[in-house]
Amino acid sequence: MLRLTTFIALLCGLMVALALARDAVLSIDAFAEIGEEPAAAFHALPPTLQTRVKFHHIERAPRYDVMLLGNSRAAAVQSRDIELGGRSFFNLSIGGRYFRDQTAFFGELSALGKMPKVALIAVDRFDLYNDDEPIWPPYPRRWLVFGRDWLGCAAARACDAEDLATMMFRELRNSFREFRALLNFELLAAAWRLHVAAKSPAGRTKFDIEAGLPKDDPIDANNPHFGLGRHIVKGLFVADLEDIAKLSAAVGDVRVILFEMPILPAYHRILAETPYRDAPELRRLFLATCGRLRLECHPTEYVPPDQARRGWADTTHPFGDVLGPYVSRFLNAPGKP
Amino acid sequence: MTFNDWNFLVFFLPAVMAVMAIERLRDARAILLTVASLVFYGLSGIEHLVVLIIDTIFVFAVCRSDKFTGNAARLACAISLPVVLLVYYKYLGFLVRTFLGIDEATRLFASFSISHDALLPAGISFFTFHLVAYAVDRYSGRIASSPKAVDFALFISFFPHLVAGPILRLRDVIDGLSGLRAYRLNREDVSIGTGLAVSGLFLKVVLADGLSRGVAPYVADPAAVAPLAAAYVITAYSLQIYFDFFGYSLVAIGLARFFGFHFPANFDRPYSSRNPRDFWRRWHMTLSYWLRDYLYLPLGGNRAYVRNILIVFAICGLWHGAGWNFVIWGLYHGVLVVLYHVTRQWWDRVWAPLQVGLTFALTSLGWVLFLFDWDKTIAFARALAGQGSGALGPPDAVGIFVVAMAALVCFFARFETWSLSTTRTPLRAHAWSATLALMFFVSLLFLESSQTFIYFRF
Numbered sequence: 027m028l029r030l031t032t033f034i035a036l037l038c039g040l041m042v043a044l045a046l047a048r049d050a051v052l053s054i055d056a057f058a059e060i061g062e063e064p065a066a067a068f069h070a071l072p073p074t075l076q077t078r079v080k081f082h083h084i085e086r087a088p089r090y091d092v093m094l095l096g097n098s099r100a101a102a103v104q105s106r107d108i109e110l111g112g113r114s115f116f117n118l119s120i121g122g123r124y125f126r127d128q129t130a131f132f133g134e135l136s137a138l139g140k141m142p143k144v145a146l147i148a149v150d151r152f153d154l155y156n157d158d159e160p161i162w163p164p165y166p167r168r169w170l171v172f173g174r175d176w177l178g179c180a181a182a183r184a185c186d187a188e189d190l191a192t193m194m195f196r197e198l199r200n201s202f203r204e205f206r207a208l209l210n211f212e213l214l215a216a217a218w219r220l221h222v223a224a225k226s227p228a229g230r231t232k233f234d235i236e237a238g239l240p241k242d243d244p245i246d247a248n249n250p251h252f253g254l255g256r257h258i259v260k261g262l263f264v265a266d267l268e269d270i271a272k273l274s275a276a277v278g279d280v281r282v283i284l285f286e287m288p289i290l291p292a293y294h295r296i297l298a299e300t301p302y303r304d305a306p307e308l309r310r311l312f313l314a315t316c317g318r319l320r321l322e323c324h325p326t327e328y329v330p331p332d333q334a335r336r337g338w339a340d341t342t343h344p345f346g347d348v349l350g351p352y353v354s355r356f357l358n359a360p361g362k363p
Numbered sequence: 364m365t366f367n368d369w370n371f372l373v374f375f376l377p378a379v380m381a382v383m384a385i386e387r388l389r390d391a392r393a394i395l396l397t398v399a400s401l402v403f404y405g406l407s408g409i410e411h412l413v414v415l416i417i418d419t420i421f422v423f424a425v426c427r428s429d430k431f432t433g434n435a436a437r438l439a440c441a442i443s444l445p446v447v448l449l450v451y452y453k454y455l456g457f458l459v460r461t462f463l464g465i466d467e468a469t470r471l472f473a474s475f476s477i478s479h480d481a482l483l484p485a486g487i488s489f490f491t492f493h494l495v496a497y498a499v500d501r502y503s504g505r506i507a508s509s510p511k512a513v514d515f516a517l518f519i520s521f522f523p524h525l526v527a528g529p530i531l532r533l534r535d536v537i538d539g540l541s542g543l544r545a546y547r548l549n550r551e552d553v554s555i556g557t558g559l560a561v562s563g564l565f566l567k568v569v570l571a572d573g574l575s576r577g578v579a580p581y582v583a584d585p586a587a588v589a590p591l592a593a594a595y596v597i598t599a600y601s602l603q604i605y606f607d608f609f610g611y612s613l614v615a616i617g618l619a620r621f622f623g624f625h626f627p628a629n630f631d632r633p634y635s636s637r638n639p640r641d642f643w644r645r646w647h648m649t650l651s652y653w654l655r656d657y658l659y660l661p662l663g664g665n666r667a668y669v670r671n672i673l674i675v676f677a678i679c680g681l682w683h684g685a686g687w688n689f690v691i692w693g694l695y696h697g698v699l700v701v702l703y704h705v706t707r708q709w710w711d712r713v714w715a716p717l718q719v720g721l722t723f724a725l726t727s728l729g730w731v732l733f734l735f736d737w738d739k740t741i742a743f744a745r746a747l748a749g750q751g752s753g754a755l756g757p758p759d760a761v762g763i764f765v766v767a768m769a770a771l772v773c774f775f776a777r778f779e780t781w782s783l784s785t786t787r788t789p790l791r792a793h794a795w796s797a798t799l800a801l802m803f804f805v806s807l808l809f810l811e812s813s814q815t816f817i818y819f820r821f
Contacts, residue, residue, distance in 0.1 A: 040800065
């Protein structure tokens with residue numbers, strides 16, 4: 027006869043052991059070992075584990091002067107691409123992320139006492155709709171955020187409750203996926219490969235941004251909007267900006283620069299002529315909120331084609347030599363008093 | 364939804380078990396379990412669900428009358444719709460391609476904007492056989508009176524067997540159906556059900572899928588397989604299809620046990636068979652018995668042995684898939700059984716391990732027709748004879764290790780016996796529980812990359 031207690035106890039024990047083993051594998055400071063260009067194995071990890079590895083590095087590294095927070099569209103930038111003037115730089119961008127994640131990351135940096143002196147926060151161009159799931163704060167804090175969001179949504183005229191419900195449902199699915207990721211041999215193997223790559227010079231392979239990004243997105247002039255799904259819930263977007271302002275004000279000596287991402291020059295013209303219906307309103311909301319909160323914010327700008335540069339991996343993913351100078355102009359402009 | 368799916372393991376199964384455990388709902392258990400089964404099936408496509416429901420209602424309605432017994436016209440009517448739908452969904456493309464040619468068939472399908480390969484409802488071959496068995500049993504009087512509608516619906520749609528068997532008769536589930544109202548999950552059912560389900564999941568997710576990963580590169584380009592690698596492919600795929608289907612059957616039988624249903628066994632260590640006839644008594648037994656009772660015996664049984672065996676096996680092949688490779692596979696086994704029948708006085712005198720080895724080799728060779736379509740089978744046969752490019756050599760040490768482990772489990776493990784044992788010393792009980800926990804844990808590690816069960820295609 028089966029002994030259920032033995033069965034369940036051993037099963038739970040094995041799960042905990044696995045979680046601990048994976049954390050031990052991931053506890054390596056890959057960025058300190060390899061440098062700014064992480065091993066390809068890093069990119070085989072899911073975003074949640076990539077985030078853990080990056081924060082593991084941040085915890086151990088001295089406070090950075092400049093940090094870039096964004097998603098895959100900002101991930102290609104490295105220190106050689108930006109005019110830093112001798113300042114240290116770390117790119118905290120994680121592929122497949124949403125603006126709410128940047129807010130959450132900003133909060134985590136604050137909690138760790140590792141807020142950079144300058145935080146560059148990339149906001150996806152408002153015409154691009156993105157279906158990525160945000161990384162929310164861990165439970166039980168996540169439920170507080172849910173509650174706050176619903177209250178905020180009820181109070182805000184612009185908030186779309188259906189969007190919010192969709193986001194929440196997605197988040198619940200994401201939580202389940204995270205649980206599944208805990209029990210996944212392939213992810214465990216990917217974590218181990220990162221560990222080996224970081225520890226062994228022979229195992230290091232430089233990340234080729236071209237291999238890590240999607241193929242060219244075709245530009246359809248008749249239907250230029252990606253249709254990837256909604257990711258900006260207006261009421262939440264304002265709440266996130268307020269959080270960023272509060273967190274930076276609490277630290278004091280942090281300069282926060284938010285900028286809307288550029289887009290492939292040819293695509294820029296098409297979107298300028300036929301913007302997504304909500305994009306101009308969202309941009310106005312973004313700038314107005316920034317003005318109210320005294321945050322330094324920049325709307326998207328046209329980046330002229332330049333043959334001398336590698337340019338764009340696809341319509342929305344610039345290489346570092348395009349985004350670096352774009353970001354440098356904001357970084358090196360005089361800040362708000 | 365499938366058994367090797369997180370949503371099934373984490374949400375569906377616990378939810379259904381929890382609802383079934385509510386005493387206040389005991390009168391509605393059959394309905395609830397039917398609804399749950401339809402949801403389980405409906406998640407693979409609403410159109411498929413409609414086919415299942417229409418088939419079920421139609422057969423039940425036609426067979427309900429007391430005048431059904433002995434009335435051949437009513438029997439023909441009852442089985443007509445399930446058979447027509449089976450032919451329409453599964454064989455129409457094959458028939459049209461065979462009789463009109465590929466070009467004409469493509470033009471014909473395009474003119475109707477249909478693609479039959481994409482529409483095949485999961486498990487249609489299985490539930491059609493359930494329905495036909497029921498109708499024939501009602502006709503012959505083996506089922507004296509019509510069951511309650513909800514019991515019949517549950518018999519046909521019960522999710523553990525719905526998609527890939529075992530193929531049941533009403534008598535196999537009648538005790539479970541009648542005991543459902545009073546059923547309480549007891550220690551014995553939990554023990555046996557968990558043992559079977561976890562063992563089955565392990566065999567599928569770890570062994571079958573592990574073997575599949577080793578075979579995949581060769582399947583992609585059969586003409587490039589070196590002769591030695593071809594032998595590896597034949598052995599590995601033979602073990603893979605066994606663990607895939609045996610694993611499914613164990614999970615199905617184990618899950619049914621959680622609800623008080625005792626399904627019949629579907630496998631009895633078939634690769635330890637000593638001859639082809641013995642193999643078919645131990646492989647997919649519920650299908651073998653179905654074919655015997657509803658096809659072979661009505662055809663005249665042993666009175667025209669060779670003819671009937673060949674007919675039955677050709678249909679058995681066609682049941683597995685709509686393609687000439689499946690028909691040839693069926694006939695191949697029919698010929699093996701007939702050859703054994705003719706040579707049995709010599710065959711049975713051979714040293715027993717040699718008989719087992721020969722039966723395994725012949726059976727494994729036949730699975731090539733399952734693995735490839737006809738053109739690829741020819742290419743693979745040439746590669747096996749040394750006429751391929753030979754670019755794909757034998758597997759690495761890991762591939763050989765996996766096959767060796769699978770072979771050990773195949774010939775020496777007794778998961779069904781171990782699971783069914785309810786008398787153990789405390790030490791052995793703890794050891795068995797720990798083994799199951801470890802097997803379940805390892806299965807979960809590989810669940811994300813697990814593949815669809817092979818028999819879902821049928």
